[in-house]
Amino acid sequence: MTRRLLAALTILGVLAATPAPVAAEGAWVRLPGTRAELNTASAPVKVTGYVVLGHRHEAIYRRQGGTFVKVSGRPEDLSPDGRWRVDWEYPGHPYKYLGLSDVRTLVRKVTLVDRRSGRRVPVRLPAGTGAPSWSPDSESLLFTAYRPEPEQDGAFVYPTQIGFVVLPLAGFKPRLVKAGTARPGAQADLIGSFSWAPDSAGVLTHRTAGKDLLELYDLRGTRKRVYQDVGRLAEEHGLRAFSPSGELFVTVDERPLGGPTYIRVVRAGTGAVVFRLTAGLFTEFYGWYDENRLILSYRDKKMITRFKAVDLSGRPGVTLIKEQIVAGPASYEPHIVSLLLARPGGRDQQ
Numbered sequence: 001m002t003r004r005l006l007a008a009l010t011i012l013g014v015l016a017a018t019p020a021p022v023a024a025e026g027a028w029v030r031l032p033g034t035r036a037e038l039n040t041a042s043a044p045v046k047v048t049g050y051v052v053l054g055h056r057h058e059a060i061y062r063r064q065g066g067t068f069v070k071v072s073g074r075p076e077d078l079s080p081d082g083r084w085r086v087d088w089e090y091p092g093h094p095y096k097y098l099g100l101s102d103v104r105t106l107v108r109k110v111t112l113v114d115r116r117s118g119r120r121v122p123v124r125l126p127a128g129t130g131a132p133s134w135s136p137d138s139e140s141l142l143f144t145a146y147r148p149e150p151e152q153d154g155a156f157v158y159p160t161q162i163g164f165v166v167l168p169l170a171g172f173k174p175r176l177v178k179a180g181t182a183r184p185g186a187q188a189d190l191i192g193s194f195s196w197a198p199d200s201a202g203v204l205t206h207r208t209a210g211k212d213l214l215e216l217y218d219l220r221g222t223r224k225r226v227y228q229d230v231g232r233l234a235e236e237h238g239l240r241a242f243s244p245s246g247e248l249f250v251t252v253d254e255r256p257l258g259g260p261t262y263i264r265v266v267r268a269g270t271g272a273v274v275f276r277l278t279a280g281l282f283t284e285f286y287g288w289y290d291e292n293r294l295i296l297s298y299r300d301k302k303m304i305t306r307f308k309a310v311d312l313s314g315r316p317g318v319t320l321i322k323e324q325i326v327a328g329p330a331s332y333e334p335h336i337v338s339l340l341l342a343r344p345g346g347r348d349q350q
Contacts, residue, residue, distance in 0.1 A: 054334030
């Protein structure tokens with residue numbers, strides 16, 4: 001195991017017994033494209049953008065100056081350092097923001113765009129893949145790789161997951177890495193895709209082959225660690241599943257047949273679960289407020305959602321965003337489904 005990977009998975013300290021003081025509420029400003037307001041008080045994390053979803057409506061807003069403006073593409077298309085953008089689309093799907101990978105249609109080529117010079121670098125991938133994601137150091141792209149399968153009696157057959165593809169900016173030469181046991185796409189879709197470890201030196205994936213496993217691989221495809229019975233990484237939030245230090249991460253544990261859903265906070269160095277909260281006590285997980293507090297949403301009977309900093313005893317603190325949810329003819333009217341976050345002097349958490 002590399003030193004960088006070991007460093008990311010070794011915990012030398014312990015959680016603080018008492019959380020740091022919570023920021024007070026400041027002035028509230030309206031967020032364009034929503035019925036939400038943002039708390040402008042000083043905080044250890046800054047909202048740099050958000051994704052809005054409604055019936056036949058998807059949009060991304062990013063902070064520009066003192067306001068937020070609507071932008072194109074997915075939030076994940078921009079590298080954390082802001083220099084590079086990856087352009088791609090699923091065949092037959094011209095609209096780029098599709099959330100997580102849908103293995104019914106696979107990405108086979110991408111174009112990297114240097115936002116400083118305008119240089120465009122087209123790259124053909126060595127396998128069909130899911131949607132790309134940037135490494136935390138902005139030096140590589142990661143794709144989950146699949147092998148297409150022939151139709152059976154005219155019916156679609158999910159492709160088989162075979163590993164992942166790494167595309168480094170140094171040389172722009174993609175590399176297919178076979179990792180783990182090949183899985184039919186119907187089993188691997190969404191919850192089985194690969195995502196970056198916080199040090200950019202490894203990747204994680206969730207497997208349920210008889211056991212509930214979260215596996216860590218290095219970039220050569222060697223399995224380095226297995227976490228058992230901790231749930232799946234909250235990978236729809238990308239790197240936001242990890243605390244600022246990378247020493248803790250959030251998983252989701254979904255029970256079958258409509259049972260309760262938990263989020264868990266896990267120590268990366270030991271696999272120990274240090275906190276668990278049951279759905280019903282919160283709505284969604286949106287990232288980390290600081291090392292010892294999560295950002296969770298709560299919705300009241302008046303359909304007002306509040307995004308709050310919550311410590312690891314489950315105690316809610318300051319409200320970052322409050323939003324009125326309105327029911328439309330087919331679904332809720334456009335509302336926030338994801339936050340883009342940054343820390344002072346740091347990079348965006350995609």
